[in-house]
Amino acid sequence: MSLVIFSTISLVAAIYFAVKPKNLTVFELALIMLVVILLDSNIMDIVMLKIDRISLSDKRTDYFSFYCTFILLYPLMIAWNIDHISSIRFKPLNIFLSLFTILTITGFESLTKYLKVVKYVNWNWRLDLAQWLTIWLVSYFSHKLFRKLVLKELKQ
Amino acid sequence: MLALPEKFDSNEWFIIISLVVTYTILFLLPKRFPHTITIIMLLFSMTYVQVIDHILAGISFNLYDINDVEKYELFDLITWFLYPPFGYFYIYFFDKWSVRGVGIFWYILLWAFIAIIEEALSLKFNIFTYHGWKLTYSIPVYFITLIIYLQFFLFLKGTFKKLKTSLPKQ
Numbered sequence: 001m002s003l004v005i006f007s008t009i010s011l012v013a014a015i016y017f018a019v020k021p022k023n024l025t026v027f028e029l030a031l032i033m034l035v036v037i038l039l040d041s042n043i044m045d046i047v048m049l050k051i052d053r054i055s056l057s058d059k060r061t062d063y064f065s066f067y068c069t070f071i072l073l074y075p076l077m078i079a080w081n082i083d084h085i086s087s088i089r090f091k092p093l094n095i096f097l098s099l100f101t102i103l104t105i106t107g108f109e110s111l112t113k114y115l116k117v118v119k120y121v122n123w124n125w126r127l128d129l130a131q132w133l134t135i136w137l138v139s140y141f142s143h144k145l146f147r148k149l150v151l152k153e154l155k156q
Numbered sequence: 157m158l159a160l161p162e163k164f165d166s167n168e169w170f171i172i173i174s175l176v177v178t179y180t181i182l183f184l185l186p187k188r189f190p191h192t193i194t195i196i197m198l199l200f201s202m203t204y205v206q207v208i209d210h211i212l213a214g215i216s217f218n219l220y221d222i223n224d225v226e227k228y229e230l231f232d233l234i235t236w237f238l239y240p241p242f243g244y245f246y247i248y249f250f251d252k253w254s255v256r257g258v259g260i261f262w263y264i265l266l267w268a269f270i271a272i273i274e275e276a277l278s279l280k281f282n283i284f285t286y287h288g289w290k291l292t293y294s295i296p297v298y299f300i301t302l303i304i305y306l307q308f309f310l311f312l313k314g315t316f317k318k319l320k321t322s323l324p325k326q
Contacts, residue, residue, distance in 0.1 A: 026315050027192050034199045041206045042233070048215055050159075050228040056215050063216045071207060146195070153190045154316075154323050 002115040006065040009108075010072040017076050023087045024147075025154075031146050032082055033075040035139045040070055043131055053123040062117040069112060074105055074132075078139055098140075102132045159229045167223055170281035171235055178241035188248055193312050200308060201243030202236050204301065209236075212289070219289040224282075235283060242274070246302065247309045264302050271298040 022029065047053045056066060081101040085094040109128040112118050161168055189197075212219045223231045246267050249255075255263045275294055278284055 025319060027196055027312070030196050030312075031199065034196070034203045038199070038203045038206060041203070041210050045210065045214065045228045045232070063211075066216075067211065146192075149195075150192045153192050154320050 002065040002112070002117045003061040005111075005115065006068045006073070006117075010068040010076075013073055013076050013080075017080055022083050024083045024143075025150055027150050028143055028147055029079050029083060032079040032139050032143050035142050036075040036078050036135055037071060039135045039138060040074060043135075044070065047123065053121055053127075055119045055121060057117055057119070065115070065117045066112065069108060073108065077101055077105055078136060081136075082140060082143055098136060102129065102136050105132045159227065161224055161229065161231055163224070165282075167282040168231055170278070170283060171231060171238065174238055175234070178238070178245075182241045182244055185248060188251060189313070190316060193309075193316060194244070196312060197247060197305075197309060198240040198244060201240040201305070204304075205239045206236055208297070208301075218287060220287060221285040222283065242271070243305055246305065250306065250309075251313075260306075264299065264306070267302050268295065268298045271302075 024032075044054075048056065056063065078101065081098055085097055088094050088097075106125055106128045109132075110125050113120050209222065211217060213222055222235055223229060250263060272291065272295060275284070276291060279286075279291065
């Protein structure tokens with residue numbers, strides 16, 4: 001079941017994201033997605049291999065569900081969010097949309113736990129929330145710095 | 157905190173020496189691409205390898221261990237910095253030598269060979285400990301990786317050129 005749910009959500013998100021009009025350049029979107037995957041991968045390595053707070057199910061279908069979220073869904077959601085807020089000038093709405101994205105990702109993380117894709121051992125949704133808030137902040141500020149460079153080089 | 161190695165031996169020295177040599181060459185090479193492309197390509201190499209290692213060496217398949225222990229240690233993180241310079245050299249010389257047509261086939265073959273030699277050396281210096289993985293399994297993985305990497309580079313280069321011409325100059 002988890003495989004059907006997560007592969008469907010991830011693919012629908014990927015198809016929509018591929019065709020929707022975007023505000024950011026492909027370089028900025030690539031940077032955001034790569035930063036998200038890199039950070040999430042390192043955090044997961046620490047949490048799963050170093051401190052053993054989360055364990056992964058033994059089923060191959062669950063591995064696939066897990067990698068769908070980690071490689072496709074979450075990076076897409078953050079890239080989508082940063083792309084979307086870059087066109088909105090009303091700050092409270094930007095904050096609301098960003099928090100909504102982070103909470104949605106935390107919700108998906110809880111769904112992986114509910115569907116037994118992962119098992120939490122001394123880990124909870126608050127730590128997920130802190131993890132995704134940190135990842136969002138790092139991605140957002142790396143993007144801000146990178147954007148200046150991209151625009152400068154494109155206009156040269 | 158990430159654990160330091162219990163014994164500072166051949167694998168740690170191999171990593172440090174390789175890092176010094178490859179990053180020195182990387183910084184000494186004349187600039188060839190806009191920083192935008194260089195940053196994305198370096199980040200892409202590192203992320204790609206991390207994801208592959210996460211799948212193959214992590215808890216899901218556990219086909220090999222990186223460095224001394226199965227747990228995540230500081231040198232595992234440092235090891236991932238070894239890959240970006242190789243990815244960069246691969247696209248750097250591809251662009252510099254204007255490799256085209258059948259040349260691309262030989263170029264990919266050459267780099268797959270370099271990657272296998274590098275992995276064999278890493279194996280000799282205990283960077284990897286296989287549990288079901290074999291050096292020969294890496295050959296198709298390198299071919300796929302080199303093709304994806306080259307396609308991604310060509311896509312970025314083409315997009316940069318297109319965007320540059322469409323934007324007004326300063």
